[in-house]
Structure formats: structure tokens, C-alpha cells
Amino acid sequence: QSVSPVRALTLYSRAQAANPQQYQAAELIAQAWGDLGLDVTVSGLPQNQLSDVVWYNRDSWDVSMWQMVGRPERSDPDDFVSNLFHSANIESGYNFVGYSNPEYDRVAEAQRLVVDRDARQALIYEAQDIVNADQPYVFLVYPTKSYAYNTAVFDDTTLVNQPGLGIKNFLSFIAVEPKGDQKDLIMNVSNELNAINPYYISGAGDSWMTELIWDRIMRIDADGLPTPWAAESVTWNDEGTLATIVIRDDLSFHDGMPVRVEDMIFSLESPQRAGVAPMYKPFVDPIVAMEKLDDRTFTVELAQPNAAFETSTLSKVNIVPEHIWAPLLDALVEGETAESVLEDSRVGSGPFKFDRWNQSEVVLSAIPDHFAAAKVDRVIMRVVLNVEASLGMLRSGELNFLTDYTGDPQLLKDAADADDSIAVVDVTDIGFQFLGFNCRRAPFDDPAVRRALSFAINRRLIAGAAYNGFGRPANSHVSPALPFWYNAATEELPVGIDVATAMLEDAGYSIVDGQLHYPAGMTEQY
Amino acid sequence: MLLSVKDLKIQYKTRTGIVHAVDGISFDVPEGKVVGIVGESGCGKTTAVRSLLRVMPPVASYAGGEIKFDGSDILKLSEREMNDLRWRDIAYIPQSAMNALDPVWRVGNQIIEVLTKRGGMKKAAAKLRAEELFAMVGLEKKRLRDYPHQFSGGMRQRASIALALALSPRLAIADEPVTALDVIIQRQVLDTFSRLQREFGLSVVLVTHDISVVAYVCDYVVVMYAGKIVEKGPVKDVLTSPSHAYTIGLYNAFPELSADEERELSPIEGGPPLLLNPPEGCRFRERCPFAQEICKQEPVEVQVGPEHFSLCHRAHEAAEMREQARDPAVWRGVVTA
Amino acid sequence: MPQAIEPMGTASTDQTAAALLPHLATAPRRSGLIAMLGRAGNAFWRVPRESNYAKVGLIIYLIFALTAIFADQLVHYEPLEILFADNYQLRRNLPPTTDHWLGTSYSGRDIYSQLVMGTRSALAVGLTAAICVVAIGTLVGLVAGYFGGWIDNLLMRLADIALGIPFLPFVIVLASFMGAAQSNVVLGIALLLWPNSARVIRSQVMSLRERAFIEAARVTGAGKWRILFVHIAPNVLALSFLYTSVAVGWAILTEASVSFLGFGPSDTVSWGYMLQDAYASQALGRGQYNWFIPPGLCIVFVVMAGFFISRGYEEVLFPKLKG
Amino acid sequence: MKYVMSRLLYAILVLWIVGTILFFMFRLMPGSPLAAFIDQTTTLEQQQALIARFGLDKSLFQQYTIFLQNALQGDLGQSFFHRRPVTEVVMEALPNTVILTLSGLVVAYIFGVLAGAYLAWRRGSTVEGIGIPLALATRAAPEFWLGMVMLAFFSFYLGWFPAGGANSVGLEYDSEWTRIFSVDYLHHLTLPVLTLAIYLQGLPLLLMRSNMIEILQEEFITMSKMKGLGSRTIVLNHAARNAMLPVATAFALGIGSAIGGNVVVETIFSWPGIGRLLVNAVSASDYPLAQGAFMIITAVLVAMNFVADMTYHLLDPRIRHAASN
Amino acid sequence: MHDEILLDVKNLSKSFILSRSLGDVINGRHPQVDAVNDINFTLKRGETIGVVGESGCGKTTLGRMLLKLIEPTSGSIDFGGEDISTLDRTDELAFRRRAQLVFQNPFDALNPHFTIRRSIYEPLVNTQVPEEQHDQLVADALVRVQMDRMLHLLDSYPHQLSGGQLQRVVLARALVLKPDFIVADEPVSMLDVSVRAGILNVLREVRDTMGLAAVFISHDLALVRYVCERTITMYMGSVVEDGPTKDVINRPLHPYTRALVQAVPVPNVIQSHEPLALTGNLPDARNPPPGCRFSDRCPLAEDICRQSRPPLRTVEQNRRVACFKVPEMTAGTA
């Protein structure tokens, strides 16, 4: 009986220039799959073209490299667990691979409602197991991020190392103490900045600036758990649906106006309006009502308990001055969002105030009478597009905090070895690199095929060869950077072309003349 | 004698060999006289006269002889002394005045430059002098402010005469100053020469290939052929009784305006020899209808009249040759190549 | 419709003429094109003999051309193949060894093989672009220069506009718009670079047009196309050639720049791609001179060879500039 | 007068044509024009709203007329990436680019003219034997490679110059002028200018040399010698002055390649100029910005051409008086 | 043979529009040069006519119009009874066979990329003469220009030949079509005196044996005298005198012709050095003087000369002159 061959595949990736590691991994994968009888071409695309293909034309592609990045609010597993694989997100949400499993949906929904940590841990483990079995992604690595700083400038005992984030975190910026005359913290960013706006998350380095300028009600603490910040206390009712928030009385905006309860409510309420802040809307959507109790107290009511609310909402939403933003939001025209509003004063209540921003740098200066006043005078974020230059500037002392290093980590290590005043700190990322199968399309709609293809890939090879050893082999959407939530059992994966071939044959596939063929009766529908 | 050239030899080194452009020429320029040098294209006229100023392309070199100007040997002067002598004593009027004037400078400023840099004049005085010079050659002084390209050919030629006269030199060398001009302007320019010679006692060496020009303005004539002087002497002697076959030939090849009889012109067939390896003996031999066996030997200069010399083996038979040469048939078919 | 002409002469001249006839008939006749090609060939070989510049330039070209032709035999590895050592490690950043003559890149590829293969794409881009540029330039120059008037005006305004467009940025935009392929780089070069040669050829044609021998062709009844292509074109051929050898250089430089900026195709190894790879992989900081110096030098040599040749030809064929 | 007018008209024409070409080119580019703008979490309705906001739902022709109208008022649209008016973003980068280009050109042409004149004077010497191939080699070297080598050597190895940027970290200036004339700025400017200049000097050098050689053979130079003028006077007042005229034209042409060269030089040295802006905008598909940057580069090119043209016109009396239109 | 009119030139004019300088633009001038201005003359079959005049007076322009190399601004040229401005392509070819040009500068008149042979055959190819005739015609032409002993030159290139040889080739090329009419524009001015005579002799011989009509352009009256029966003097685009060569030279009527004759130097020691009867320079061709264009240089000029243009009048048999000061022909002399 005749069998039909699997079509030639295009494996999309970022262009080599933009992301050499990812491209290299893609090539390694293509080489490996070649042994399984697949004809795979790697196509490196610029970011926009890649997202156009993969994100906006979800039916049209087969396999693509992709990544999820770590952000502070992702130190709660909810973001990844609920969003990445829930079938509700297939059309336009995060589930761009089109993975659909009712069992998974159930687990993902359930974990949100469970406030008890151990019970929730079991659900999160279960979610990881399901994904591990179905392999909608081929998880590749949790990248190791390297940060470096100048030990001659900073007292290294004062740096805060936060799980999943390393020493580049809000707490560090507040706590780090300069040793000598250099009282500026100069860090780098490897991309052009596109906005500094409390209603916008650009994904670029500017969110670090936002975090310093605008306070939040809570912040993620060194242990990865949220703790009150601009609030004196956040207390929940027993059902976990009503939070009572008491704000600090020593807070004021950089323009001198006090931070009021109204500002807090405004900050949480305004993103809920349609079309104001699309990026923040999902965070505030769970809120059904807010009420001011007195000048320092207000309540936030949720429809149902939300385990991630403190992390992804109260620690996330910027407290903006109502007196500045309310008129601006009222003036928005149809189709315009707060994201594109140019608000030059950038007044917040955080420990740093906005000084200036030109093409090459952003300068913030410390507010000495902030309740958590920083020890440094200024934080300067310098745009250095060229990795090499950023390393050079670290060596020359022009930079004293290398916060965005996209180059070869080995070189950074070498630099630190050669120079006593440079110290490097590594951290495993909350985010991860992966390959997505388009589960809508044969043969990737078949979990067996996905599994086989996944097992054909040697993750250690990828970590070693593509990521130069600076990455940890991955097999879960919850990073080991979150030890409490991480399901170590997912690590046990068989590896090898033989295993993969055997699995494919079990599922009815065959390799004829070095080409992979469908089981009898199945044909290519594309 | 103002200028006296003795046995001057000049060579060009080229890729293919050494060109003996000027091969042992001697002539004198008396004070206040006009000496014409005539000859076919490429016979070395320009080379000869430029060497008098010691301005030659790098490939050229002196291979012997001397140039005495007012008693001192030009070839022995240091570059400094030479620069001092240039233009102050010997000035030059080029063939193509267009290329001889700097296109980006006003003509007046080019004259003033010489007057101030070489004549030591103040700018204001130089300006007056330039106007004077322009008047001398018949140009309006307002044209001093023009650029060379705004001048017509004749005006340019006159401007370069004015430039040459700037430092009142004793000798002016003019290399084909009128060849590019048409008759009327040619006549005007020649008249300017004559006038200056009369009025200022200027000596002139005038290169041309037109014997009628020589006849019109010169006192003496030097006929060159293939790097050598074949005949020289006072104009009236040379023209009335040419004593070298080449001169005779040139004369016969020249159409006359007023002659009443219809004389047929006789071309000298062929062309001048290459100066790379000039032939032994008389260089005109191959084109000469009167050539004999003896002509294969090197000719020596023969005096045929007072101050009149010829480099022809048969100079003594000149009268006979002149008679025979009237018949165009004599000239036909000499060159068979 | 041929029209006969009656021979009419005096008896005596007829006789002499008749005696000439056999000589005319036996001599090679109007082998115009062949003679001209022969002459062109002569000039072609004369130049390197007379000019050291042209000699050096041609030798460099020859070496690169041979390299390009025999690239497959010369390489040791597939230029894009990722090479592995044991224990899951790449053979990355190796210094030059007997196995990898120029070492390996950060992504574990053999640099020497890339360099050799890069010759191919460099020459391919260089030659095709140069030929396009000069073909357009020559044609436009010929037509504009010869016909003058509004045609000239139109073409020259077009040339002005093309010259008013910033070149490299345009090629970049074009490459990103039409897709990263070398053919698009060639297209960009062809679209913007022709005015240089067109202008020079046009002015040459305009001065040729005034030359007496062109007038002679007209009085003897030659049509305008014949004049343009038979009488004028051969006289500007040398100039076109000159521009071709310069344009090869420009094209290679441009392709390299475009690739370097990351707008080149990622599946074709070119020197610009190698340099981009080296730059992005921090070869500078690592001091991997074996990686970023050779491709640069190759570019310098090829482009320089073009300049050398054009200089040699200029010296010999247009001796006004002879230095 | 009329000449100036016609040149201005031509400049506007070039800008219009370039604008038109770009407009259509970017609209036909693969990938959603908004891909860079729309975050991956935005809903379809939000996307629609955005598309409407940028007028991308109108017909191409309508979009084009709107584009032209806005362009005439100096409005080049909103940058997708920067979320600011393109004009604003571009104008911030413009001074840096103009300064880089002009300094590069000026250094290159001063050096090239002097060296060219010198080589012509020392014709046939060993200096020349080395000088010409060297000049050709520098013209043949890709700027980005030159920049890489300079960076590796002067910055990474010797540490003499900063590795990129236009100003040191954290310095603040009273005004743009004090910034531009600060030592710090100069320090940052040196390497990029040097790179640009090394690349650009070959053309004037060779041109000057061959012009000089040609001019030195001219009759009027020989005449100057005959006039007994010193060789310095001859070379400076006559030969060099004449030989420089075509160099002035080349200057105009050089602007084009200098601006092209800027793109790579700015990228290598992280110089915050329009070239780098353009490259980034093109790779990020920020097409209003790319379009605007390209237009401004073109405008700079056309403007500089115009100035060079006028200068040349005034410099050469032959042109000044002869037909020019 | 001398009676049939071959060429009839009527009211022929040519103005060149010059490009405007900055000054012109400011002053709103549209400069133009009237290179040829209302010329009338006829040429009979076999007649040779000399055109003399100062540089820039329009001789070359006239010659080029006669050969339909440039279009006149106004006026007409009838060649063999047909207006040459209206010829179609076939007729034009026929015209090209009958009318040829000899150039001033032989060094430039031959395509440097063509062999001499090819250059001589070229007219035959261009005008579509049947191929079997080519050799015969070429042989005839070579004999005519006395190149029959120089056949070895046929396969050389122009740069290998001397000026005299080149000019013979140019002549041969012009004669190979056996034209009725040639224009020779200063054919010997670039040549050395020694070889000049050869070319002039060939021209004279061809004139006599082939019955060729010719317009011989020169500014040297001595040459014109040697070759032409009739002479036309031009001044600033207009004909100022027209008559048999001998008469014109011996007894010039127009003051300009007189100056021209006087200015020609002769290879004779005894010659007058009397000053030219002519002052000033050629006026700017863009704004010629009103009235008689010669009036500002003319020693005889009176008011009328400065006010109106003198017409070209027939003053004697076969002689025309454009000057108010020349007395009217008396009826009896006719």
C-alpha cells in the first residue's frame, strides 16, 4: 500500500544577525531532523516578518523558533501556565501553536483559584506533566544570563540576587552601595529604547526605567514573592476575593503632589477602559470593583480568587499621578492608546525621578527622601547597540553595571578573569527558548510525532553548541529558576535518533528512501 | 651679437629610442633684428627655440653646443641666474595663446603677476604698466579684467605679446605666433611685431612655416630641415637666390597671390625622415630631385653669399637647380616608396 | 535598392585603375568586425604589457577567478556546515590549524572554506552588476550624447535623479523590500550607478559627434543608427571597459556593505556575510584576526584589482592622464 | 538666478520622486507594516483601530495624497517604534550625521588635495610608487571593515578612543552647541571621521594628482617657468588652482558616497546619526521612520550637492561665463 | 557643361541660438548668432567657387548647409533642381552620392578604428552601391588622388599615415562616389607647405577632368586663386562680393575684400608694408553693428552705411558687391 511523504519543511528563526544562538540551534535541529527523513530548511527572518508569519498568520507555518522572556511578574508561574497552552488563546492569544487539550485547560484554570501554595504546586506540576507528554513545544534551554559589575565601584555585598532575575533587579538598584566617588550606576541596554511610559511595556530595556520611576503597590521581593511596597499592608478576606490596601503616608510624586488613594484607584482602573492600555488590561481584568474607604485605605474586589493577582497585578501596575494622566486619557482620540501619548515629565513616585532621555541614554536621579532611598545618585541607562562596545565600556569603566549582555558569555568570563574589578554573576532565566510545532497542521497534530521529533533533539548539544554552555537544557514552561514550582520530573526524557525512529514507526510512520512518510491512508493536506 | 647658438644638439629620450630633434644647429640673432626660423612640421623648430630659455620637457636633454646670450653661456648658468634672466631678457610668445594663459586668472592679473613678482613693481604701478602694455598692442584697457576665454584668438595673441613685453626684454621668441590666425589678424599681429622692433629695438626670433611671413617681417631667415639648418642668411638673399634644394622646393610649393603667370605648384613628395634614426648624409636626399651619389655623404656648410650659408653639396649649382626646379615634372616621382 | 554608378574616367586613368583591381580584390576586404575585434584584442593585451598596474590587476583577477572556478575542489568543508568535536562541543573559535587553515568561526564553521566560497559570490555579484551598470550607462550615454535635445535632457535629468538618491541606503531599503537576495543588490546597483558611466560616455559621444569623421560618415550617407553603433560605439568601448572594471569594485563593496548590515541573504556565503558574522560574534574583542582580516583583504584586493586595471587602461589608452 | 531656481526645482523634484518611490516600496513590503507596532497581546479590534489610525485602511492612492500633503507640511508621520513624530526623531540625529559627513569630507579633501598635489610634484619617485597603490587600496577597502580594524586597534587594543557613541556617559550640556564643540564630542568623533576620511581621501587624491600632472604639462605652466616665476608660485597659484576645480565637482559627488558610507560607519561606531537610524528602522520595519530618514538623507545629499554646485559655478570663470543652463 | 545650374542658393540664413549666461538671463537677452545671413548665389555644373573671409564669418556653416549637414533657419537650397530640405531617405542617399565633403583636418576626418580601406569603401556601402562595382570605383578614386603607388597603406590605420597621405585618403573617399559637387573646407590649412601643393594639384585636376563643381573654403586668397574660377567674399555671414577670382584679387571692389587681398603676405622680399585699410576688431557676432556690418571698421563708411544694409548689387558683368560706395555699373560695360 502506498504511503505519502511528509512535505519539505521550513523552520523559521530570527535572522542570524539578530539572534545567532537561536539561528544556530535551528540549524542544529534541522541537521538532526534530516536524519529522521525530514527535509528542513532554516529561514532566518527579521523580527517583524517572523511575527507576521508565526503570530499573525497562524495557519500558515509548520515549525518555528521562539522564546519567552523572563520578567519579574513571571516569577509566579501563572502567566505561562494559564496563557501559553490554554485553548482560549488559540485564535489571537499566546497559544499561537494551536495546542488544545481540555485536560490542560482544566488544570490551568484550577491552579489560579487555589490560594493554598502546596495544593497549587500539585496542579502546576500536573500542568507540566501534560505538556511534557504532549510536547507542543520542544523546550530547548533556559538561557543563563550573565551580568557583570564593577567591584571597584560597588560594594558587592549590597547587591541583591533574585531568583530568575539575578542581580539586575529593582532591589539591587535601590540597595547597591557605591564605594567611592563614582556614585552613578551606569548600565547598558542593547536595544534602542522606544518609550518610557507607565502604560506601556515595550519589551525593551525601558521597562527597567519604568519600574524605577513609578512605584507599585507591591513589589517582588528577593525570595520571588510579592511584598507590600507603596502599600503598608495588603490583606485578603478568607475567600481570597477582596483585598484591603492601606497605602503609605510618606509617598509623594516627583512634582511634589502627594500620592493619594485616588491615584492608586485610577492606576488600577484606567487600564480597564477599552483601548487605553492594551498591555495592562489583562492584568487588571480580574478586578470587578474598587472602593475608597478613607484617605489611606481602599479595597479591590475580584470575581474569584486569583493566586497570581499580587504578583501580576499589584506588583505590576504602575502608580501614575491622576492629575497628570486623567486629562490625557480623556483627550485620547479613537484608536489612540495611552501607549502612544508623549508625556514628557514622566512624573512617578518611585525612588528615582526622570531626568532626561536622548538618543543614547536615559538619566534618572535618586530621590533622597524616598522611603527606600537609593544609595546611588543616579541611574544611567546607556544604549550600546554593539555588544563588543559594551564589553569595552565595562573594561574602561564607562559602564559599571553590565545589565544587558547579548554576546559570547565566555568573553565576559575572560574579561572578568583578566580584570579584578569586574565580577560576573550568572543566573538561570525564568524565560526559555523553544521550538513551536504548529499543532493545527499534520503531522504536528499528532503528539507522537511531536514527541519523536523532540526526542531526536539533543538538548545538551544545543545548550553546548548553540548557547556555548550558557543555558540549561529545558523541558518545561516553568523554569528551575522558580524551584518551588519547577517539576524536576520532566527532565527525564529519552534522547536519540534511534528512540525517535522507533517512536515514529510505532505510530505508523516510515522512512522510505531517506524520507519520512505518513502512515498508510494519511495524506498531506497542504 | 645678442644671441649666438653654436652646434646645439637636443635629444628626446622616448620609449622607442633617442630622437635627435635638434642636431647641431648654429645661428646668430643680431641686436634689434627679426630672425625667422622656417621648416616643415616636426623638424625641431620649437625644440630649438624653447631650449633658448632652458624650458624643456623632462625627457629632453642638451647633447652639446652652447647658447651665448649677450656673452654669457645660458647652458652654464645656475637655475637661479637663469630664472633671473628669463622674461627680463628673453621673453616668449607661444603658438596657441589660449593654452598659454591661465584660464582661471584675469588676463590683467597675469600681467601684473609678472610685473610684481619679477619686475619688483608695486601693485598699483603694475596696473598702470599693464594698461600701457595693452595700449601698446592695441587692446582696450578695460579688457584687462577679462578672462582668457573671453578673448578672441587675435586678441589673445596680442595679450600674450603684451605679456611678453612686460619687462621690456631684449629678445622675444615667438613660436608660430600667427599660424592659428587668419590673414587680417595675422597681418595686424605681424605689424605689431615690426612696430615694436622699430620702436624699442627689440630682437625677435620668429618661428613659422610660412615663408611669406618671413618675407614680410624678417631680416634674417634660418631654414631648418630634420633637425638641421639647411640654409640661413639675410631674407632677401635667401628668397631671391635660395641655395638649398629644400628651400627651392618650398618656394615652388608656395602659391602666389599676385603673380600674373599661371604657375603650377610643385609639391615636395614624401615626408621628412624620422629623427629617431636620421639617414646618413644629406637628410633631404630622399625627397630631392637633384640628389646625387655625393649626397650620401655628410654635407658641410657652404658660404654662398655674404652671411648666406647653405648645407647642400650642390650649393654652387644653385642657380641651375633653381632654373630646373621651375618645371613641376622635375619634382614628380622622386619618392617611390 | 542599389543604384549603380557608371565608372567614368579618362582612358589613361582607367588603365591605371584596371591595373589596381587585382590588388584590391586579393587584399582582405571589409572584414570590419573581425578587424575591430582583433584590434580590441590587441589593445586588451597591449595594456597589461605596457602598464604594471594593469598587469598586477589582471593577475589578481586571474587568481580570484581561478579560485572561484575551482572553489569546490579547494574547500575542505561545506562553508555553512556546523562542525562538531566530541562531547557535544562545537569546533568553535579554533585558531588556524592544518585542518582549518584559517581557524573556525564562533558557530563552528570553517573560515577558509567560507573565504574560498565567498570568492564566487563576490565575482558573480561584481561582474553581473558591473555589466548591467555599464551596459545601461553605455546605452544611455550613446543615445543621450548622440541624439541630444529632449532625449538627452530627459535621460540626463533621470541620471541627476538617480545621483540624487543616496546609494547605499537605497540598496539597503531595496534589499529589505525585495527580500534579501544578491540579485536585488545587483538590481539596486544597476538602478543607481549607471549615471556615472552614462555621463562620461555621453560627453565622450558629444565630443565624438562633433568630430570630423562622424560628419564624414553623415556626408557619405550613413544612417544615424549606423553612425551611432558602427562609428561612435567602438570609440567609447574602451571607456566602457574602464568603467566596468571600476564598477566591479563598487558592486563588490556594496554587496559586502549590505551583507554586513545584515540585509544580505543568510544562505549565501559572501565576504560581507563573513565580516558581519565576525562582527556580530565579537571576533574583534576576541582578537580573531584570522577571521575578520582575510575577508576584508580579499575585498580590498579584488576591488583594487579593478581600480588597477582601469588605471592601467587609462594610462595606456587615454594617455593624457598618463602618470 | 534662474539657474538657482531651476536647481531648487530639481531638488524638490528629486525629493518628490524619492518620496514616492519609498512610499510605494514600503507599502508593498512583506510583513505587516504594523508588526513592529502591534504588541503580540493586542486584540484584533485594537489592531483594526490602529490600522485605521495610521490610515492604512484607505486606498493606496488616498494614503499617497495624505502622505504628500503631510510631507509638504514637514510632517513625515509617526514612528511606529519610537511613538514620536518622525521629524522629531530624525532631527535629533541630523546634526550628528551632518557633522560626521562634513568633517569626514573636509578632512579627506584637505588631505587628498595636498597629498595629490605632492604626489604629482614628486612624480616618478618612490613616494609615488607607494602612494598611488595605497590610495587605491584605501578606496578599495570597505568602510565597515576599515572601521572594524580601527575599532579593534585604537579602541579595544590601545584604548585611545571610545568604542562608540557621541558623548561620554552622563555628561550634560547647556545646549546642542556646547555639546557639539565639547572635547568629549570630538574625542568620540575622531575614529568615525578618520574612518570616513580614509575611505574618502582616495578620490580627491588621485584626481588632484592626475589633474596636477595634466596641468603641469599645460603650456601656461611652461610659460610660467619661462617667466622665471618660482616653482612655489607656479604650483600654488597656477597649477593647484586649476587642478582643484574638478576636485570641487568631485566633492559634490563625494557627498553621495560619504552619506552612503555614513550608514555603515555610524553602525560600527554606534554613532547616533540618521544612517544608523535608517538601518534600525528598516530592520524593525518602522517604515514611517525609515521613509523619513531616507528622505532627510536625500535632502541633505541634494542640498549639499546644490551648494557644491553653486561653489563650483562661482569658482570656474569659464563655467561662470559660459552656458550654464 | 558650364551652363546648367547645379546649385541654387536662395535667401539662405542660419542663426544659432546660444545658451544664455547668467548675465543674459538677468538682462533678459536671448543671444543668437546669425552665422549666415541671407545668402544668394548659384553654382553651375563644373564650376569652382572660392569662399573667403575672416574666421567666424560663416564659411563653414554655409558649406555644411550646402551638404545638408545642418538645417538652414530660412531660405532654400536647390540641388539639381530639387530642394534638398525636402528629400526623403532614398532621395537623400542619392543626394549624398552626388555631393561630398573634404575636411580641413585630415587627422580627424577618418575614423581611427577603421582601416584606410574600410574608410574608402564606407561611402559605397552606405549609399548602397552594388557590391560588384566597389573595387572598380575605389580603384578609380585611388588613381585620381595619385595613391595608386601607395596601396600598402590601405590596411593601415589613420594614425600611421602622414597628414598629406591622410588628406589624399579623405579626397579619395569623397571622390569614390563620383560626385558632381564637393565642398572643400580649408582642405590644406593643416598641411605643411611642401605637401599642400600636391593636394591643390589633385583638386585642380579633378576639377578639370571630372567636371566637378566645387565650393572651396579658405581664408587664403592665394589658394583660392590657384583653384577657383570664381570667388565669394563673406563678412559676418553675408556675401559682400562675388566675382571672377582674377578680377576680385586684382581689382577688389568692396573695401573689405581690398583689405583681405592686401593682408595676404607674399613670399617676396619686395612688398608693400603700407598699413591695412582696416581698423578695429571683428565686432561681437551676437550684436553686429546696424546698417552695413562692415561699417565700424570701414575706412570709407558714411552715415548711410551705418543706417541701412547695402544690398548685393550686380555692378559689372559677373560681379556683385554689397557696398554703397561702389558706383553703379554703367550700362555700356555689360
Ligand SMILES: Nc1ncnc2c1ncn2[C@@H]1O[C@H](COP(=O)(O)OP(=O)(O)OP(=O)(O)O)[C@@H](O)[C@H]1O
Ligand atoms: N616631448 C617629446 N618627446 C619626444 N619627442 C618629441 C617631444 N617633443 C617633440 N618631439 C619630437 O621632436 C621633433 C621636433 O619637434 P618640434 O616640436 O621641435 O618640431 P617643430 O618644428 O616645432 O614642429 P611643428 O611645426 O609641428 O611645431 C619631432 O620629431 C617630435 O616628434
Ligand SMILES: Nc1ncnc2c1ncn2[C@@H]1O[C@H](COP(=O)(O)OP(=O)(O)OP(=O)(O)O)[C@@H](O)[C@H]1O
Ligand atoms: N554649432 C554652433 N553653435 C553656435 N554657434 C556656432 C555654431 N557653429 C558656428 N557658430 C558660430 O557661427 C559663426 C560662423 O562660424 P563658422 O564656423 O561658419 O565660421 P568660419 O567662417 O568657418 O570660421 P573659420 O575660418 O574659423 O573656420 C561663428 O560666430 C561661430 O561662433
Ligand SMILES: [Mg+2]
Ligand atoms: Mg612647433
Ligand SMILES: [Mg+2]
Ligand atoms: Mg570654418
Ligand code: NI
Ligand atoms: Ni549660470
